[in-house]
Amino acid sequence: MSRSIKKGPYVDLKLMSKIRGKKPSESSVVKTWARGSQIAPEMVGFTFGVHNGKQHVEVLVTEDMVGHRLGEFSPTKKFVRHGGKMQKELEQKRQQTEIAAAKAAKEPAATKVAGK
Secondary structure: OOOOOOOOOOOOHHHHHHHOOOOOOOOOOEEEOOOOOEOOHHHOOOEEEEEOOOOEEEEEOOHHHOOOEHHHHOOOOOOOOOOOHHHHHHHHHHHHHHHHHHHHHHHHHHHHHHHO
16 A cells, blocks of 8 residues: 655655765665665665565665665565476476587587687
């Protein structure tokens, strides 16, 4: 649900005080736990370390991110792939085809050098 226009955007004051008066090129990673804070135009160019519950994920703010929340760019859940026996077989076939393609790519190069 969106925030009412009367209230305005929520930007964490402590976070804004950390970047106020600094240039993006001069400052290092700004650590924050304020995942709900919206990205303001003044934040463009800064790198934030947004906490995901376990560690700080570095987020470089660009113009396209203005208006979004910081937490959107720091996923809290780690995806561990789906699958099982069938998935493992598919991955093995994919690896074998990659190895065969790499060998095929090496062989013509080796014959060209030997032919000279």
